[in-house]
Each structure stands twice: as C-alpha cells, then as structure tokens.
Amino acid sequence: MRCSILNLAFIASAAATKAHRAVYDNSTLQVETRSLDELHQAALAEGGVVTLWHGGDEATQQNFLKNAFETRFPGMTLNVTVDLSKYHDSNLDQQIADENVYVDSIILQTLHDYPRWKEQGVLLNYAPAGFEAIHGDFKDDDAAYMGLFIIAWGLTSNPNKTTVATPTEYTDFLDPAFKDKLVLTYPNDDDAVLFQFDLIVKQYGQEWFDGLLAQNPRWVRGTATPRTLLNAANSSYVATFTSSKSPAAQPGTAFPTEGEFVAWPQTGAILKDAPHPEGAKLLHNFILSTEHQSVRGWSVREDLPAPVGFSKIWEQEGTNVTAFGEWMSDRANVERMRFWFENLIGSAQGLSPLKDNL
Known part of the structure; x- marks a missing residue:
C-alpha cells in the first residue's frame, strides 16, 4: 500500500x-x-x-x-x-x-x-x-x-538551415517563413513546457496559439528532441522554443525580453x-x-x-525564477492547463524520449 x-x-x-x-x-x-x-x-x-x-x-x-x-x-x-x-x-x-x-x-x-x-x-x-x-x-x-x-528554456534556430533571422520573441515564431519548420515539445507531456505555454498564452492570448497551430509545427516528446532535429542534416525543422539554453553566447539562440522565459x-x-x-x-x-x-x-x-x-x-529581466515552483504547487490548475492544450493538439504520441532514438 x-x-x-x-x-x-x-x-x-x-x-x-x-x-x-x-x-x-x-x-x-x-x-x-x-x-x-x-x-x-x-x-x-x-x-x-x-x-x-x-x-x-x-x-x-x-x-x-x-x-x-x-x-x-x-x-x-x-x-x-x-x-x-x-x-x-x-x-x-x-x-x-x-x-x-x-x-x-x-x-x-x-x-x-x-x-x-x-x-x-x-x-x-x-x-x-x-x-x-x-x-x-x-x-x-x-x-x-x-x-x-x-x-532555462530559450529560443533556438539553426542559422545554417534558414536565412530567417533568429527569433527573439515568441511572436517571431508566427512568421510565415517558419511554416512547417517548427519542432516543439508537447506541453501536455512536460510541466515545465506546459508552464512556458501557459505564460505565453496569458500574455498574447489564444490568438497567438491559434497562429502557432497554423504553422503546422511538429510535436515531439522530450525537450532535447527539438534541438536534435534542428541539428540533423536530413531534417527540415529550423526553430524551437522548448529546449534548454545556457546564457553562453551561441549562434541562433536568444532569450526573449518582451515575453517571459521559464527558468x-x-x-x-x-x-x-x-x-x-x-x-x-x-x-x-x-x-x-x-x-x-x-x-x-x-x-x-x-x-x-x-x-x-x-x-x-x-x-534577470524576462524571467521569474521562483514562479515555476509556485505554479507547480497548484496541481488542479496544472491539470486544467494540460487538458486545455491536449484538447487542441491531442495526447502526446510516440515512445518515451529515452527510447525513440531521436
């Protein structure tokens, strides 16, 4: 028991x-x-x-x-x-x-x-x-x-695979040039990613999320998977905002300042x-x-x-480092948000990210 x-x-x-x-x-x-x-x-x-x-x-x-x-x-x-x-x-x-x-x-x-x-x-x-x-x-x-x-989550693109400027805000991911080229972690499969989406939708409204869905992103399990696909030569995906980023300067990466990133x-x-x-x-x-x-x-x-x-x-400007812990404590709210997104994008599909060879 x-x-x-x-x-x-x-x-x-x-x-x-x-x-x-x-x-x-x-x-x-x-x-x-x-x-x-x-x-x-x-x-x-x-x-x-x-x-x-x-x-x-x-x-x-x-x-x-x-x-x-x-x-x-x-x-x-x-x-x-x-x-x-x-x-x-x-x-x-x-x-x-x-x-x-x-x-x-x-x-x-x-x-x-x-x-x-x-x-x-x-x-x-x-x-x-x-x-x-x-x-x-x-x-x-x-x-x-x-x-x-x-x-911390950051904004990442592969400048070797696109001529579009590196996104610096979440609104940049709605650029038509990114249609069919975004890869994102299922928010209903990872609470830290779910919190990121919760913050973005609270700031920009459901219109932003509707615009993101219109970009036809590929949804994957695991926060390392998007970066793997961005770096793969045989992949057409070029940008994500659901992978971790260090504060070290790296080509094709940024932290938003208008929007809020999760840390x-x-x-x-x-x-x-x-x-x-x-x-x-x-x-x-x-x-x-x-x-x-x-x-x-x-x-x-x-x-x-x-x-x-x-x-x-x-x-640090652009993040509230204690907010995630506070948000995680309200499990009823977390579950409401999880199912709100799941209703729109479907349940997480695929093997565990530890077993999917990606």
Whole structure:
C-alpha cells in the first residue's frame, strides 16, 4: 500500500523561506564541515558508489556529470539513471511505501514533491558546504532539499538551415517563413513546457496559439528532441522554443525580453535511508562547489558572479525564477492547463524520449 500523498503547497513553503531564510533547526540539521577530499575518503570507505535518479529526457543527458564526478574523485562510481521526473517521483514513492529505498540522491523537476517528502520524513536534513550561499528562495529552511543548478528554456534556430533571422520573441515564431519548420515539445507531456505555454498564452492570448497551430509545427516528446532535429542534416525543422539554453553566447539562440522565459532551480535531496549517504553527500557538495557551479551558467549561489552579459538569475529581466515552483504547487490548475492544450493538439504520441532514438 502506498504512502499517503500530503498535498503541501510549495508557494506556502516559498513564502516561509522568504520570511525565515536564515533560521535553521540545528537539532535535526547536519551541517557539513569536511573538505571534498575528506568526503571523498569517507565515500570510498562506504563502498565508493552513489546511486542518483536525475530528471531528464535523454539517457546520456548526465554523462557529463558522471564523467566530471568520477574524474574528480578516483575510485568513485556514479550510477545515474535519467528519466522523466514525473516517472522518477512515482517510482520513488513506491520505494518509500515498500520501505526499500535504494536510491541515494534525487535531482528532479517536480518541485512540488519536495515539501511532501519532507513532511513524510524521508529526506535527510543536510546542508552541504556552501549551503549558506544558496539563494534563499531556492532552499528549504532545514536543508531537506535545495536548488542545485538552474535550467532555462530559450529560443533556438539553426542559422545554417534558414536565412530567417533568429527569433527573439515568441511572436517571431508566427512568421510565415517558419511554416512547417517548427519542432516543439508537447506541453501536455512536460510541466515545465506546459508552464512556458501557459505564460505565453496569458500574455498574447489564444490568438497567438491559434497562429502557432497554423504553422503546422511538429510535436515531439522530450525537450532535447527539438534541438536534435534542428541539428540533423536530413531534417527540415529550423526553430524551437522548448529546449534548454545556457546564457553562453551561441549562434541562433536568444532569450526573449518582451515575453517571459521559464527558468527554475533544479532541486535535489538525499534520502534519509540512502544506502550510500557519504557518497550522496560527496555528490551534492561537488555539485554546489564553486569549481562546478562556475561551469554551469547561472548559479544558485549568491557569492558567484552572473554570466557575462546577464544578471544573476533572480535579478534577470524576462524571467521569474521562483514562479515555476509556485505554479507547480497548484496541481488542479496544472491539470486544467494540460487538458486545455491536449484538447487542441491531442495526447502526446510516440515512445518515451529515452527510447525513440531521436
């Protein structure tokens, strides 16, 4: 029998964080004081293994993290499984219900789940080194969960396949030159994409969405798939706004300034019953370290500079980095929006993006 679902509102949690961001319950909070090298030795003594479930839509999406971690810490093995966050969360719920937790660390997009898991008492209250530097709106007061890095959607085109200027606003995608050449992720298959469409329709009205449908876009599963098709030589698709983008300057990419782009702190936690807690602590300390945060674009840390040409993400024009978490907490509204779009474009078709060979 499954554990009961406690529908705790993330927006209330965020509000509490703003009011009490400097107050921590040290009676239950483990505050890390060891160096990465000391943590490395403790993790090796434990067995040298970490099991991570990471949200994503391509099996190889976190290979860079695995390679960076295992290179930095010889003898360690990071077993990372990438799957859609909405599937990882239900599978974790089953582990919890079965009292058979075999995952050490989770890093997921389903921000509304973390307050519930904290309330159930299944997360480890653990503050890695640098926890105090994490922006206050991105972390739980008791360090049960925290934002580990930033993800953002951007506007992308392939300038090698089109002479049309790179779109800089969502209205640009209605240019007749893009007819039959857009590839977009189903909004009813990914909540972060759904939030993007919700924001756009609220700003530009259903007329904008009707115009987008008139462009005859190809709908796909997964947010990496559009970029794959844009880069494929045998594909006629040239533009999308449902894939992630870093703040680094890249040809054919932009962030809107009139419209609003989605950004959020991808949030992580260590399971209280993790089989390899020292390994999980090493992983979280590494991800939050300045050496790793400095190569990830926008940082969750307040003590690191913004990327060149940008503001820190919580000050960045064109996005509200806490809005996605607040929106995710209202599951009734999320479901209304999901079915509103699904009624217009149909249910998501195709294999899982991890199995479709795209």
